[in-house]
């Protein structure tokens with residue numbers, strides 16, 4: 041896709057990733073590690089995968105991962121980082137999730153910090169995420185519930201979503217879901233000067249019956 045055909049989201053995130061050789065730590069998100077380590081590997085969908093650390097961590101554990109982002113720059117970094125063997129387990133797919141969504145049903149659907157400082161129909165995307173969970177599969181959503189203190193990450197737009205409100209909005213109180221976790225959780229991090237800091241995350245984990 042040429043730059044002139046890019047959606048506003050693609051243009052924003054490609055420019056953001058292009059300004060830094062590496063934006064994220066390269067480590068998988070703690071929430072993903074904590075909440076999925078005991079799941080048997082199967083098929084996974086990672087929405088807004090960024091530079092791919094979560095997708096690669098899952099693939100190393102035997103998951104077949106579809107890793108989706110709106111930024112080609114970010115996806116290319118994940119593809120380059122995935123070592124031999126693991127690379128065959130990750131299908132990197134370019135989607136503006138406001139417009140298109142991967143096909144299929146997955147044993148795990150994860151969206152870690154799918155936020156943006158520009159328009160993002162987050163609830164609609166998370167409803168599609170829930171619909172993509174296979175029977176007996178898991179939906180795992182982690183979001184910011186306080187401002188991340190580490191530059192250079194862009195601030196999410198609008199108020200931080202409340203996990204209970206999100207769970208209700210995307211239908212996780214329906215009888216075909218078991219809502220396992222729906223809470224705010226504190227996480228240690230560091231601020232731009234390297235000082236310890238604490239941030240708050242919104243965590244939703246649900247299992248389709």
Ligand SMILES: C[S@@+](CC[C@H](N)C(=O)[O-])C[C@H]1O[C@@H](n2cnc3c(N)ncnc32)[C@H](O)[C@@H]1O
Nearest residue numbers: 049053088089090109110111136137138152153
């Ligand atoms: C805050 S980052 C989180 C990245 C990664 N999940 C992580 O935790 O390191 C949000 C990611 O969502 C992606 N994203 C934002 N809007 C998107 C959209 N409309 N469609 C697909 N991906 C999008 C961005 O490119 C970015 O990589």
